[in-house]
Amino acid sequence: MKRIVLTGGGTAGHVTPNIALLPALTKEGFDIHYIGSYDGIERKLIEELGIPYYGISSGKLRRYFDPKNFSDPFKVIKGMFEANSLLKKLKPNVVFSKGGFVTVPVVLAAKRRGVPAIIHESDMTPGLANKICISSAKKVCANFPETVKYLPEGKAILTGTPIRQELFSGNKLAGLDFCGFTANKPVILVIGGSTGSVVVNEAVRKVLPTLLKQYQVIHLCGKDKADPEFNNLPGYIQFEYIKKELSDLLDAADIVISRAGANAICELLALRKPNILIPLSAASSRGDQILNAESFERQGFSYVLKEEALTPDSLLEAVHTVYNSRTTYIDAMSKSKLNNSIDTIMNIIKETAL
Numbered sequence: 001m002k003r004i005v006l007t008g009g010g011t012a013g014h015v016t017p018n019i020a021l022l023p024a025l026t027k028e029g030f031d032i033h034y035i036g037s038y039d040g041i042e043r044k045l046i047e048e049l050g051i052p053y054y055g056i057s058s059g060k061l062r063r064y065f066d067p068k069n070f071s072d073p074f075k076v077i078k079g080m081f082e083a084n085s086l087l088k089k090l091k092p093n094v095v096f097s098k099g100g101f102v103t104v105p106v107v108l109a110a111k112r113r114g115v116p117a118i119i120h121e122s123d124m125t126p127g128l129a130n131k132i133c134i135s136s137a138k139k140v141c142a143n144f145p146e147t148v149k150y151l152p153e154g155k156a157i158l159t160g161t162p163i164r165q166e167l168f169s170g171n172k173l174a175g176l177d178f179c180g181f182t183a184n185k186p187v188i189l190v191i192g193g194s195t196g197s198v199v200v201n202e203a204v205r206k207v208l209p210t211l212l213k214q215y216q217v218i219h220l221c222g223k224d225k226a227d228p229e230f231n232n233l234p235g236y237i238q239f240e241y242i243k244k245e246l247s248d249l250l251d252a253a254d255i256v257i258s259r260a261g262a263n264a265i266c267e268l269l270a271l272r273k274p275n276i277l278i279p280l281s282a283a284s285s286r287g288d289q290i291l292n293a294e295s296f297e298r299q300g301f302s303y304v305l306k307e308e309a310l311t312p313d314s315l316l317e318a319v320h321t322v323y324n325s326r327t328t329y330i331d332a333m334s335k336s337k338l339n340n341s342i343d344t345i346m347n348i349i350k351e352t353a354l
């Protein structure tokens with residue numbers, strides 16, 4: 001039996017693609033283990049699936065000043081020792097890394113121990129953790145065609161992003177029922193990324209009185225970001241994070257307002273959900289979501305509303321435009337060649353495993 005170590009964490013976007021691969025890996029008979037941080041979201045998401053989980057120390061590698069810049073390098077070094085001894089013990093045939101800072105010690109230790117590592121990059125340009133790991137990896141899977149030019153020749157493969165199969169079996173009525181909604185009014189699903197978004201939350205809450213005249217709103221607002229002031233508002237419901245009911249909520253949604261995290265937008269594309277993307281600004285990130293969103297807009301999959309243009313009026317205008325042109329967006333998405341990539345990635349894993 002071949003053994004695989006999966007790694008990835010920090011935010012759910014660095015974990016859900018690994019979760020999407022689990023059924024195929026199990027079917028192929030892989031013995032699956034997961035290395036993540038001691039206390040990141042990955043621990044909870046993976047442990048509840050019954051996959052053996054090993055925590056290591058993880059520090060963030062920042063490009064800006066933060067007092068933690070003095071302590072985090074020590075955590076990274078500790079993480080390297082821990083990853084090395086875990087790989088020595090587990091002796092995997094292959095490592096698959098979805099990115100996030102916790103993956104750096106794991107991929108570097110894999111290289112040291114002669115274990116082939118595969119990296120997956122779901123954003124248009126590689127994140128810092130993946131950039132550090134690329135030279136230690138055997139193969140790099142990319143989600144966007146544009147990404148391949150940033151990757152070394154011979155390593156890069158355009159695969160797309162693995163999407164959890166259960167998202168395709170949502171039930172609209174179950175979703176409406178879960179929210180206590182009626183089938184008579186269209187539904188807007190708001191997703192502020194896996195951690196929620198204060199900017200998106202505030203923008204949506206400001207226009208709620210107008211929105212609720214015509215729509216019902218399901219709001220995935222992020223951990224500790226629910227606002228009790230809006231509880232019991234007819235036609236509006238907020239959740240901090242949704243797991244198994246997500247497929248039903250997506251099926252119940254006529255349109256989606258979302259951040260432009262790579263996994264979230266690939267899921268919307270695969271499910272053909274007309275969407276408005278509000279990418280995280282370049283001031284508070286490396287600008288990856290802006291590039292993701294612009295690529296989707298160019299291809300006719302999304303309506304993009306940048307943070308600097310986000311006002312109550314522009315948001316309402318975007319909602320009405322996307323709702324009224326939803327068939328145009330669905331047609332464009334139906335022609336997309338960016339498909340669910342599980343089979344392609346499984347072939348790469350099987351070919352690469354020692």
Ligand SMILES: CC(=O)N[C@H]1[C@@H](OP(=O)(O)OP(=O)(O)OC[C@H]2O[C@@H](n3ccc(=O)[nH]c3=O)[C@H](O)[C@@H]2O)O[C@H](CO)[C@@H](O)[C@@H]1O
Binds near residue numbers: 011192
């Ligand atoms: C702030 C930040 O650093 N964001 C990055 C992070 O986003 P983030 O972690 O938000 O990741 P994505 O938006 O790509 O994916 C979110 C995932 O969480 C799931 N989900 C979300 C809400 C919920 O209630 N339930 C649920 O299951 C979504 O279905 C999706 O699978 O990683 C992405 C992928 O590298 C990047 O593109 C983003 O720029």
